[in-house]
Amino acid sequence: MAYDTDLADRIRERLSEVNTIEIEEKKMFSGLSFLVNGKMCINVSHDNLMCRYDPEREEEISERPGFLPMIMRGKQLKGYCYVEPVGFQKPNDFEYWINICLEYNEKAKASKKK
Numbered sequence: 831m832a833y834d835t836d837l838a839d840r841i842r843e844r845l846s847e848v849n850t851i852e853i854e855e856k857k858m859f860s861g862l863s864f865l866v867n868g869k870m871c872i873n874v875s876h877d878n879l880m881c882r883y884d885p886e887r888e889e890e891i892s893e894r895p896g897f898l899p900m901i902m903r904g905k906q907l908k909g910y911c912y913v914e915p916v917g918f919q920k921p922n923d924f925e926y927w928i929n930i931c932l933e934y935n936e937k938a939k940a941s942k943k944k
Contacts, residue, residue, distance in 0.1 A: 832876060833860075833861035833862050833874045833875060833876055833877075834874055834876065834877045837874045837877065837879070838862050838874045840924065841864055841872060841874065841879075841928070842855075842864070844924075844925075844928050845864060845866065845928075848932070851866050851867055851932075851935075852866070852867050852868070853865070853866055854868070858870075858873070859873050859875055859880060860875055860876070861873050861874045861875035861876065861880070862874045866931075866932065866935045867935065868940050869935055869938050869939070869940045869941075870882055870941070871931045871932065871935045872927070872928065872931040875912065877914075877915055878898070878912045878913055878914055878915070879912065879913040879917075879918055879927055880900070880910065880911070880912050880913075881910065881911055881912075881913060881927055881930065881931050882909060882910055882931055882934060882935070882938065883909055883910075883911070883930045883931060883933075883934045884909065884930070884933070884934045884937075885908040885909035887930065888908055888909070891911065891930065892911075894913070894917055894923075894926070895916055895917045895923070896913045896914040896915065896916045896917020896918065896923075897911055897912075897913060897917060898911060898912040898913070898914060899911055899912075900912060909934075913927055
């Protein structure tokens, strides 16, 4: 399972600045997933981000540089996307993706435990 460890470190460092959340790291989706308060929030997949966001913001978010729709079983999975490095290299862009993931995490539902 190969993923950009420097990118994982950037996410880890940024999330650690938020005192009101509990962070867990889990290997999944061919990369490293960051669960916030028990819910999948943001992942590193190879050299891309994989973001979970409010599906109601799909139109706005899909216009961002580096946006790639997440396709599973031939269908676009609303509320999830990949972001290529061009979309998060600048600090403000990186912050944008972290913030939309954290904002949605507050109202997102947790996966059912097996």
